[in-house]
Amino acid sequence: MDLDAFAAEHGPQWRRLGILLARPRRKLTAAEVDEMVFLYRRAATHLSIVQSRSPDPDLVATLSQLVLRARARLSPAPGFRWATLGQFFTVSFPGEVYRAGRWCAGVAAGFVGLAAVLIAIVASDPDVALRFLSPAEINSLVEHDFEAYYSNNAPENFGFAVWTNNAWVSALCLASGVLVLPVLYLLWSNVLNLGLTGGIMVGNDRADVFYGLLLVHGLLELTCVFVAAGVGLRIGWAWIAPGPLRTRAQAVAVAGRSAVVVALGLTPVLLLSGAVEAGITPSPLPTVVKLAIGALVWLAFLGYVTWFGALAVRQGRASDLGAFDREVLAPTV
Known part of the structure; x- marks a missing residue:
């Protein structure tokens, strides 16, 4: 797999996801949240493809960090609760x-x-x-x-x-x-x-x-x-x-x-x-x-x-x- 071509094709989606993640939660519109979910799923797929076909360490690290940040934003930890x-x-x-x-x-x-x-x-x-x-x-x-x-x-x-x-x-x-x-x-x-x-x-x-x-x-x-x-x-x-x-x-x-x-x-x-x-x-x-x-x-x-x-x-x-x-x-x- 040509990593340069792969990154060039999907790089705009990764950058857009990074921009959405950098915004405060309260300033995101409903459409932007839906977009974030879509881009998160795409980034997770891209990470899986890179890891299985051509595991470039730098690209894997970049995508892993992006996917983890998106997941943490979309499903935040509830924190400690006495009920738990x-x-x-x-x-x-x-x-x-x-x-x-x-x-x-x-x-x-x-x-x-x-x-x-x-x-x-x-x-x-x-x-x-x-x-x-x-x-x-x-x-x-x-x-x-x-x-x-x-x-x-x-x-x-x-x-x-x-x-x-x-x-x-x-x-x-x-x-x-x-x-x-x-x-x-x-x-x-x-x-x-x-x-x-x-x-x-x-x-x-x-x-x-x-x-x-x-x-x-x-x-x-x-x-x-x-x-x-x-x-x-x-x-x-x-x-x-x-x-x-x-x-x-x-x-x-x-x-x-x-x-x-x-x-x-x-x-x-x-x-x-x-x-x-x-x-x-x-x-x-x-x-x-x-x-x-x-x-x-x-x-x-x-x-x-x-x-x-x-x-x-x-x-x-x-x-x-x-x-x-x-x-x-x-x-x-």
């Missing part, structure tokens, strides 16, 4: 978690079941724990380390460390979901750690300390991990089995956008979990009271996701991008 934030936490986030509910429940069932088996094996056979830890390390864990872990540091520092660590684990589950195996490895690492520690504590008659501390924050914390892992594995399954009406790229894109919504929504939930672990778990409150607080927070989260998520699904309200924003369609007029 409210919609995110009442529709988008719970809706996406609810839609991935079977994946999350499957991860939870597998995790808890395998952890229970490992705890039983380690508790019934002391030699199993000795393959991982020395007798001195086991004694230190039982007598001091497990309980001291929750109170060795200042609550605010410990809470922040817990929050960032759990957020990192959840982010890894979501980001590596398309590969499947990294998510399974992360889950197995946590199951092994939980099973080994729990088995040692239970086998040494410290089950009350183990469950009395772990369950206070662990109910909500592990639920967040199950959600992240379930949504991450759903991305991997979208790549494996995209369905008859979508390409793999489209299926992964939809699942990936859902994962971004879940990642943002889990951030404050993990912050709450970290606050419970730092402030309630090591507190001098009676164990029954601490367990009641942890269970109440956990049930509140489950109720919130179930109620608002089911409502969003019944009403057909999704958090995904509109069809126009999902892929770039070059106009042909």
